[in-house]
Amino acid sequence: MKHLPAALLALSLAVPAHADGLSDAADAALAGDAVAWEFVEGITTEVGPRQAGTEAEARGRAWAMEWLRGQGFARVAEEPYTMKTWVRGEERAEIVSPFPQPLRITALGNSAATPAEGLTAEVVGFMTYADLEAAPAGSLAGKIAFISHDMRPTQDGSGYSFAGPARWTGPALAASKGAVATVIRSIGTESHRTPHTGGTTFPEGAAATPAGALSNPDADNLERMLARAEGRPVTMKLVLTPRVLGDTQSGNVVAEVTGRNPSLPPVLLACHLDSWDLGTGAIDDASGCGIIAAAAKAVAATGQPLRTIRLLFAGAEETGVWGGNAYAAAHKDEPIAAALESDFGADRIWRLDSNFHTSNPELHNKLAQSVARFGVAGSTAEATGGADIGIARDQKTAILDLQQDGTRYFDLHHTPDDTLDKVDPAQLRQNVAVWTQVVGILANEAKAIKPAR
């Protein structure tokens, strides 16, 4: 722009956002966006952990609303809902015999409590979820099941689908075969003594049992103990004292960049504000909220967009998508143009997926081409969207997934190690650049974007 005559320059600033201004804004975000970092640093330092349904999450909402107002967003508001809240208590595990030593454990969300003085039982080990499935009915009566299903890093996060069932339904499966408690190998890809928490589910009507995750080094050690015990029982003492608080209040935070034509369906950008309690929720998911807010602000700075850009900082994602579900229920009659969520850390985006690459290839290709310079490839994978944009799935609206590199995500996910130092500022800025480019195009797209199905 340096060599434009002043009159032309003035004109260029007066018109609505256009491709060049948007590209410049995305390039500027890559070079030096500070908005996303400021959000992540601020909320992790001044609030820290923000567990769903707790007063810490409420402090997170208050902090985020003040910050969003400070950044110039319109219609910043809280949308409350009621949810069921579970909180962690004491958590300890130790091998009693034949090789007495402490193990590092954390309770899984929805775990039942052991007696305060603990529960002691023999451990029965299963190397995979399938091995546990194959155990005969009743065969775990009085035993602690140990599911050691191992997870390896994957760029696209698919390792989570491979290993995740051990946490999601492993404890319920073991309980159905008589187990008095279940410990799993952490659903995580690193080797530190920081076990990974996360929710587990017991079927309607089935009693919950105590359920915890051992750190990977502890799971390795327990495998070795079972091998070295040579038939002697390996006995574990488990103390887990979580509590169910029952119904508590939580809430979503919403904000927007109001479009020139607010009667058009908006573009919905989502993230979640709650975090597990062990870390400070820097990558899961303060980064997501920082990225979408920074991008929306950068787009607004290029000129008022045609469509409204709506931000949803969802509450209580981790413990059952309470916020996303509440948003879908409250706004079900408000059509959305397109929706996308950032909830996979802060590492670089490597692929753009949509659910309209066949129904609207022109727009899909335009989007893909616009971010190719940031190292993002288009794809023909079907975008399905993040947990908190169920509303878009309900409405069968356009969805994009800006796929982040997940290679190290599960090193940190749901652990005490989810802290600010794990966010790479350069990769965070690449996210903001890509989102700025994509959101700017979507928010200025006049036509309806038809998804394929």
Next chain:
Amino acid sequence: MKHLPAALLALSLAVPAHADGLSDAADAALAGDAVAWEFVEGITTEVGPRQAGTEAEARGRAWAMEWLRGQGFARVAEEPYTMKTWVRGEERAEIVSPFPQPLRITALGNSAATPAEGLTAEVVGFMTYADLEAAPAGSLAGKIAFISHDMRPTQDGSGYSFAGPARWTGPALAASKGAVATVIRSIGTESHRTPHTGGTTFPEGAAATPAGALSNPDADNLERMLARAEGRPVTMKLVLTPRVLGDTQSGNVVAEVTGRNPSLPPVLLACHLDSWDLGTGAIDDASGCGIIAAAAKAVAATGQPLRTIRLLFAGAEETGVWGGNAYAAAHKDEPIAAALESDFGADRIWRLDSNFHTSNPELHNKLAQSVARFGVAGSTAEATGGADIGIARDQKTAILDLQQDGTRYFDLHHTPDDTLDKVDPAQLRQNVAVWTQVVGILANEAKAIKPAR
């Protein structure tokens, strides 16, 4: 050896150890030693943490003695002594205001206890030890001192000397200026929520105060809080309830490969058997014990050495070199030919130092040349020996330091993460190869080895 006539082969097995047999043994250790790994895996799995002066350390001694006998060592014995024992209790820290959230902390050895309900006070931060030194007398009255002295990785471990004083004497220094407690940034080079413990010292007659180490991410966070508080006091609640058990029994474990001439001073190889309680003591220092035992066994397998090789698996190194001191006192009248200790993890040896490179350059150079093929350089640095071979310093005998690469040692040192998975089997074997070569030469050296001073 494949093509030697059978008669020659029989002869070669009958003669004492010689250069070729030794080289073959060292090469074989590099290719496939399993003895060191077996020790490290066995003791970390079947015993786990082995804190000095506790029953866990006693189980470690019993396990090690049985293992040494099983490996064929002679004169395996326990040499008991009495020591003062401190054990960890509960440990929690949280910021009360203005940014309430929990922090990850561990008590330092010799820390005093807070009241059971905790101690709450304002935090005063110091970026370096020198900053704390500069604080006026009395200026910390009623405060918690926070020493955030930062440590970077160094290959030669010199970062420990740079940052270590913050732990070794920082709490005493802060107490002398009125501090009611001290928290330090962990003396460690990684960024995980696994704080590093280790001993701190209070001068004779000075009362101990509560003292703990925050993990590096928590120290980062506290620094940011102090910056963002903008003059408001940052208040911390600290709960540390360690106990002093007083005098308890501990012991060294000794064993040997008896030499052809047991009247010659032996070669002393040391490591320590105790570990801090947080991890399983895989790199600190089960690996050291595995390495020296594997090397001594490999040397013995080449033929009976001229001199006895004495193994010292010292007790209670971590909490004040109780075992090393007891050994020095008990054996002070028994001359030693040369001494060396392995106590810096399991990563590869990169340098050979001695204290006789000027007084006996022929032997120094022979040793250095013998391990050059393993990537080990000779040096003119003065070897001073490990903590447990004070006896060699007392006797002014020959000392060697087989320097291990310390770049990642302080990622793990004194943390829960000191576990088997951190030991690289290939690097462990390189250690055994180098030790086999060096110990074999020393144990067959007929002449006295005069150190330079």
